[in-house]
Amino acid sequence: MADEKLSIMCSNVSSTTMQSWRERPPSSYSIKVQNLSQFVSSTLYSDGKYQSRRFSSGDYKWSLIIYPKGNDKNNGSGFISMYVEIDNTSLMSTPPTDVYADLRFFIFNRKENKYFTIQDVESKPFNALRTMWGIPRVLSLDTFNDRKNGYHFDGDHCEFGVDIIVAPPPTKWEIISFDEKVSVPKFSWTVKNFSKIKENPHASNSFSIGGRRWVLKMYPKGYSTAGKWLSIFLFAADGEILKEDEKVNVKAQLKVEDPHGSNHLSYELNCWFKEQGSGYGWDHYVSIDELRKSYLDKEDTLKVEIEFKVVSATKYSSLT
Structure with a gap:
């Protein structure tokens, strides 16, 4: 045997x-x-x-x-x-x-x-x-x-x-919820005198959505391609601290508005924020040539809007 x-x-x-x-x-x-x-x-x-x-x-x-x-x-x-x-x-x-x-x-x-x-x-x-x-x-x-x-x-x-x-009773757990009815889900950012911006990145004011504070940052000179592309990223605002191993899921739509009509440029964002100082977005959102041609108005103003669809929250047991 x-x-x-x-x-x-x-x-x-x-x-x-x-x-x-x-x-x-x-x-x-x-x-x-x-x-x-x-x-x-x-x-x-x-x-x-x-x-x-x-x-x-x-x-x-x-x-x-x-x-x-x-x-x-x-x-x-x-x-x-x-x-x-x-x-x-x-x-x-x-x-x-x-x-x-x-x-x-x-x-x-x-x-x-x-x-x-x-x-x-x-x-x-x-x-x-x-x-x-x-x-x-x-x-x-x-x-x-x-x-x-x-x-x-x-x-x-x-x-x-x-x-x-x-089997010991469960003592370690997490409960993840996804808020699909975000109150006041939109933030609009009007960037004046776009062509004269020298900061790279150029940051919006911080704003609160889904129980968290956020900030948009754009790179008028590009994040990794100097001067050819507009880069836009969403960051957790300074002082918004993630707990150890905490993650926050964000689903949002970011839009660069067409001042001449309704041909807005929109992209969907779906990401997990896991590290302090990390941003999520697009390195090549739109080329600078296309931006000047289609998305800057006569006063050299750019309008950006982000609408949050989902923001997650997680409750944790003690990790000790």
């Missing part, structure tokens, strides 16, 4: 399980039975089950429950059935919460000198209404009882066990 053999199967209780072999013993609890026939006999008057003493795992108290002849009430006839039950006192919390746990059940095989392992691929929610979860069809009794298969050893000994891996 291979060192590790995996298979996926669906039982009759609509539970997907995974089987494997493992050398390492169970980490949460183990029951070593030294007389299997007497162990089975002892369950005849306890609803066919044996329930272990309580043990701790993941800050909760549990019991391992074994049906050595199968749990008929849970479609486990002809199989060994295994479950874990959480102690009710472990669930005392306000407000009540589910305890999610991954379960792995084990039966030792002396022939392989390994543990037959079966686990449900989904975490199980333990709560006041459902304190017990498990697998009704762990291993067929025909396989288990056939001594040549190795599950009985040293006369009439056998071993069962369980790993309970408790």
